[in-house]
Amino acid sequence: xxxxxxxxxxxxxxxxxxxxxAAAVDGKVFTVDMLTEGVDxxxxxxxxxxxxxxxxAVNLSDIAAMGAKPESVLVAxxxxxxxxxxxxxxxxxxxxxxxxLLEKYxxxxxxxxxxxxxxxxxxxxTAIGSILxxxxxxxxxxxxxxxxxxxxxLGGSILSRQxxxxxxxxxxxxxxxxxxxxxxIDISDGLAIDLYRLAVESNLGAILYSxxxxxxxxxxxxxxxxxxKPIEHALSDGEDFELILAVPxxxxxxxxxxxxxxxxxxxxxxxxxxxxxxxxxxIKNSDGIIKNLECKGFVHK
Amino acid sequence: xxxxxxxxxxxxxxxxxxxxxAAAVDGKVFTVDMLTEGVDxxxxxxxxxxxxxxxxAVNLSDIAAMGAKPESVLVAxxxxxxxxxxxxxxxxxxxxxxxxLLEKYxxxxxxxxxxxxxxxxxxxxTAIGSILxxxxxxxxxxxxxxxxxxxxxLGGSILSRQxxxxxxxxxxxxxxxxxxxxxxIDISDGLAIDLYRLAVESNLGAILYSxxxxxxxxxxxxxxxxxxKPIEHALSDGEDFELILAVPxxxxxxxxxxxxxxxxxxxxxxxxxxxxxxxxxxIKNSDGIIKNLECKGFVHK
Numbered sequence: 196x197x198x199x200x201x202x203x204x205x206x207x208x209x210x211x212x213x214x215x216x217a218a219a220v221d222g223k224v225f226t227v228d229m230l231t232e233g234v235d236x237x238x239x240x241x242x243x244x245x246x247x248x249x250x251x252a253v254n255l256s257d258i259a260a261m262g263a264k265p266e267s268v269l270v271a272x273x274x275x276x277x278x279x280x281x282x283x284x285x286x287x288x289x290x291x292x293x294x295x296l297l298e299k300y301x302x303x304x305x306x307x308x309x310x311x312x313x314x315x316x317x318x319x320x321t322a323i324g325s326i327l328x329x330x331x332x333x334x335x336x337x338x339x340x341x342x343x344x345x346x347x348x349l350g351g352s353i354l355s356r357q358x359x360x361x362x363x364x365x366x367x368x369x370x371x372x373x374x375x376x377x378x379x380i381d382i383s384d385g386l387a388i389d390l391y392r393l394a395v396e397s398n399l400g401a402i403l404y405s406x407x408x409x410x411x412x413x414x415x416x417x418x419x420x421x422x423x424k425p426i427e428h429a430l431s432d433g434e435d436f437e438l439i440l441a442v443p444x445x446x447x448x449x450x451x452x453x454x455x456x457x458x459x460x461x462x463x464x465x466x467x468x469x470x471x472x473x474x475x476x477x478i479k480n481s482d483g484i485i486k487n488l489e490c491k492g493f494v495h496k
Numbered sequence: 497x498x499x500x501x502x503x504x505x506x507x508x509x510x511x512x513x514x515x516x517x518a519a520a521v522d523g524k525v526f527t528v529d530m531l532t533e534g535v536d537x538x539x540x541x542x543x544x545x546x547x548x549x550x551x552x553a554v555n556l557s558d559i560a561a562m563g564a565k566p567e568s569v570l571v572a573x574x575x576x577x578x579x580x581x582x583x584x585x586x587x588x589x590x591x592x593x594x595x596x597l598l599e600k601y602x603x604x605x606x607x608x609x610x611x612x613x614x615x616x617x618x619x620x621x622t623a624i625g626s627i628l629x630x631x632x633x634x635x636x637x638x639x640x641x642x643x644x645x646x647x648x649x650l651g652g653s654i655l656s657r658q659x660x661x662x663x664x665x666x667x668x669x670x671x672x673x674x675x676x677x678x679x680x681i682d683i684s685d686g687l688a689i690d691l692y693r694l695a696v697e698s699n700l701g702a703i704l705y706s707x708x709x710x711x712x713x714x715x716x717x718x719x720x721x722x723x724x725k726p727i728e729h730a731l732s733d734g735e736d737f738e739l740i741l742a743v744p745x746x747x748x749x750x751x752x753x754x755x756x757x758x759x760x761x762x763x764x765x766x767x768x769x770x771x772x773x774x775x776x777x778x779i780k781n782s783d784g785i786i787k788n789l790e791c792k793g794f795v796h797k
Contacts, residue, residue, distance in 0.1 A: 200587050200610055207591070218606035220568065225606050229572035229620060231613040267521065271530035271620045286501050290508070305519035305526050309501055312532040312616070319530060319572045319609075319620035 214396055216260035216381060217324070219331045223266075224324045226257040232315030236358075243285050245358040246318070247292030253383070254322035255300060255362035256436045260381040262332035262371035263324035265300050265364060270307040271319045282311060289318070300364050329371050334396035336378035337441030339472035343401060344440040344447060344464050346456070349386055350414025350428035357434040366456050367438060374450060378441035385431045390439055391476055391490040397441070400475040403430075403468035403488060430478075431489070441470055515697055517561035517682060518625070520632045524567075525625045527558040533616030537659075544586050546659040547619070548593030554684070555623035556601060556663035557737045561682040563633035563672035564625035566601050566665060571608040574618045583612060590619070601665050630672050633741075635697035637679035640773035643748030644702060645741040645765050647757070650687055651715025651729035658735040667757050668739060675751060679742035686732045691740055692777055692791040698742070701776040704731075704769035704789060731779075732790070742771055 217226035258265040274282040380393040414428035456462040476488040518527035559566040575583040681694040715729035757763040777789040
């Protein structure tokens with residue numbers, strides 16, 4: 196529904212909405228993500244600390260996708276009504292899960308709102324970041340011929356990374372400050388669908404080279420049960436929260452050779468394809484055959 | 497629970513949290529309010545436009561309580577899963593309810609997040625405002641001897657004003673720019689409890705003069721069914737969203753005599769009591785007898 200709604204809002208109000216992972220205004224970027232029980236987490240199956248961590252990390256990832264520096268958040272939570280002491284304990288665990296990220300990235304909680312109701316747990320976090328002198332990375336900045344880079348292995352996040360992923364905050368700031376990056380997006384719904392979103396905003400197509408896509412061990416494990424190939428998991432699983440970057444070819448070559456993020460942050464860059472000016476979404480498989488890329492992935496209803 | 501959680505967070509992190517209606521940082525104020533089905537509205541009984549209006553208006557009221565100018569919002573919504581066309585229609589109605597306030601106060605929607613889940617409707621809005629050169633109005637600024645002013649009649653908001661109240665945005669900006677106002681808070685949970693909150697942050701007590709409290713027609717109507725006096729409704733009903741102001745006595749006299757908001761915005765100021773340095777919360781009734789003020793009202797669980 197989100198896409199239809201955004202289209203309607205754009206036409207209704209002339210607003211420039213949601214083209215990017217965050218809105219950029221007056222030197223700041225702003226983003227909001229609402230996580231709900233049963234969709235983003237199963238309260239009875241996951242440590243509350245991990246839920247708290249994830250609800251913050253998805254927002255930090257959005258700020259990272261803009262090449263900005265996260266500064267502060269506002270946290271709104273609705274708890275299932277019930278035992279007040281239990282909810283206070285739950286609230287403390289949620290916060291304890293956020294704390295390491297708050298400290299690591301020097302992010303302050305500016306304020307919040309807590310309520311209770313006869314329904315599931317809801318956490319909505321608004322994150323605010325500051326724009327670097329280099330400006331923001333937008334989805335619309337990719338050029339035909341740019342290399343497609345990703346910041347890590349993909350697929351199978353459901354096994355653990357959906358809660359434990361590291362938002363690529365430091366990586367993004369470093370790249371924005373020191374390298375020529377044309378565009379960025381984070382992989383929230385899947386490599387193929389998020390690459391497609393970036394390509395659409397840049398008015399381009401893209402071709403992926405199947406052999407170059409880094410496949411996580413988790414994707415291989417998942418494929419044993421799913422009956423799907425590991426590469427399919429890497430292409431369509433959501434919640435990897437790695438960055439997709441559009442980088443001019445010569446800069447891409449430098450980055451892949453020198454891997455500047457590796458000794459700084461332990462993060463390796465992979466070059467997995469190229470943006471093209473024909474608006475087609477393609478994938479070149481191991482056998483050399485080029486097929487249409489199915490841009491499926493988690494789609495917000 | 498909110499108070500306990502905030503206490504814990506303050507001690508845990510050294511954060512200056514939630515002392516005011518909004519957080520003030522770098523020339524901006526930030527606030528968030530999450531509205532949930534069954535608590536803040538009954539989806540089957542209220543026009544969605546009114547729900548949209550209210551979810552925005554409560555945030556604008558928080559910005560007004562800071563004496564700041566609202567600028568932009570981020571809107572996160574989780575819809576009950578079901579018919580996608582129905583939800584799109586609901587989303588449009590929510591937005592249509594917000595639109596008149598967005599236009600009136602020149603507020604932009606910066607971004608948002610929409611989801612669906614197998615639970616009730618949740619709307620979380622984060623509002624951002626700019627701080628005027630005169631600075632913000634804080635809860636902690638009241639001085640002993642200051643008059644207590646309110647911006648309108650109180651009680652019985654449940655009949656309609658809980659959805660149709662006008663956030664005192666223009667009034668607050670005008671007063672902050674042109675008059676000496678020491679402190680402010682908006683009445684979200686009830687006159688007595690919100691006055692108490694302001695008094696606590698200012699390290700003061702307060703005395704209300706029962707005869708001076710403006711009682712709304714709705715409070716009188718409510719009292720017919722509730723068996724409680726209209727003044728009790730005025731003291732303890734929530735969601736009036738009028739402002740309580742702490743104003744130096746001579747400035748208060750000028751404001752009450754000249755009523756500068758009346759011809760500008762149709763808003764009358766009432767002087768209803770005084771802040772005191774004894775930390776007691778009192779009310780002087782019509783018969784001249786002074787009693788303890790019950791600081792009850794809607795309390796967040």
